Amino acid sequence: MELRSLRYFVAVAEELHFGRAATRLHMSQPPLSRAIKQLEADVGALLFTRSPAGVALTPVGTVLLEEARALLDHADRVHVRVSAAAGATTLTVGILGDGTDPGVTRLAAAYRRRHPGIDVRIRDTDLTDPTCGLRAGLVDVALTRAPFDETALTVRALRTDPVGVVLRADDPLARRDRLRLAELSARRWFQFPQGTDPSWQSYWNGGRPREGPVVRAVQECLQAVLWNGTVGLAPLGHDLPAELAVVPLLDMAPSRVVVVWNEGDANPLIRSFVEIATAAYRH
Structure with a gap:
């Protein structure tokens, strides 16, 4: 059994879905399915039961998963020790x-x-x-x-983390349980400097052009909200100063x-x- 085949197997076993495993491995699904079938042929037993809902490990697959993880861990340690000996x-x-x-x-x-x-x-x-x-x-x-x-x-x-809008705690919208992007269309939003990745800028501007102060760091974003009432976005679950509030956005990816x-x-x-x-x- 090749290490590559075992890495493919572990990905499918952990995702329990060929499509998600293929995405994780940055490959298409057909060659991944062929590799697993070849591995099953080498082992001489089915490793997964397949159904329209996904896949599940067989008893043989459960044993192989434990052994494959140990083998791959050992292989990585070998590579690391060799790299360390070479100065990396x-x-x-x-x-x-x-x-x-x-x-x-x-x-x-x-x-x-x-x-x-x-x-x-x-x-x-x-x-x-x-x-x-x-x-x-x-x-x-x-x-x-x-x-x-x-x-x-x-x-x-x-x-993946849900995203909310950061507002001053005394902003009328801060009392809402949730908001939509359209309700913020008249507000100023923070901007990144010219030359910043366009898809990155677009995401943090809710997918459309905005106007507002230029910032570079998280603290600058928060201060722009605090001082100027600028709209900022942030993943939910982050601690914020008491003067600020975050309201979940319903239509933000x-x-x-x-x-x-x-x-x-x-x-x-x-x-x-x-x-x-x-x-x-x-x-």
């Missing part, structure tokens, strides 16, 4: 936004346990670069939010937390980081 002992991670996210906390703890000898360097990024310096070669991998131009990048979704790296980068430290991040954000 540093991983630079770009982070956008709230470093107190419990997903980040779990990821950091799990990565330290798996790779205690690796020096992880963190580069905190402002809101003008959603790829956190990845395109400029400043980081190896980024924890950020989509959408942005994904050309030559590989992106894996970790979580959720914000996707993603891990992203340069397409074709085979650094085993990155691959291990992505797998650990996927598990850490699943809880």
Whole structure:
């Protein structure tokens, strides 16, 4: 059994859906299905029961999942030790936004346990670069939010967060339980500097052109709301000062937390980081 086939199998076993597993693996579904059928032929038993509702592990598949995870973990440790011996002992991670996210906390703890000898360097990024310096070669991998131009990048979704509008606590709309974007059409919205990724700017402006003050950082966004009554958007669940309130938006697409790296980068430290991040954000 090849490691690639086992990685395909683990993805299907964790997603319990060929379509979602194919998306996670950045491949189309037909070759993934063929690879699983070939693996079943190699094993000599069915690994999944298939139905219109999805797939489920067979008893043989359950055993293989446990063994495959252990084998893949060991293979990653081998790659990391070899890379460390060759001098590749540093991983630079770009982070956008709230470093107190419990997903980040779990990821950091799990990565330290798996790779205690690796020096992880963190580069905190402002809101003008959603790829956190990845395109400029400043980081190896980024924890950020989509959408942005994904050309030559590989992106894996970790979580989706509902989004709300940030208002001053004394704003009449702050007393509402929920709002729609149309109810904010007359307000000024914060803007990012010229040259910022257009899809990133469009998302945080609710999908249409807006006017308002230019900001670069989260605190600047919050201060623009506090001082000028500017409309800001933020994922729900973030702590805000008492002077501010957040109201859920009914028609705003959720914000996707993603891990992203340069397409074709085979650094085993990155691959291990992505797998650990996927598990850490699943809880």
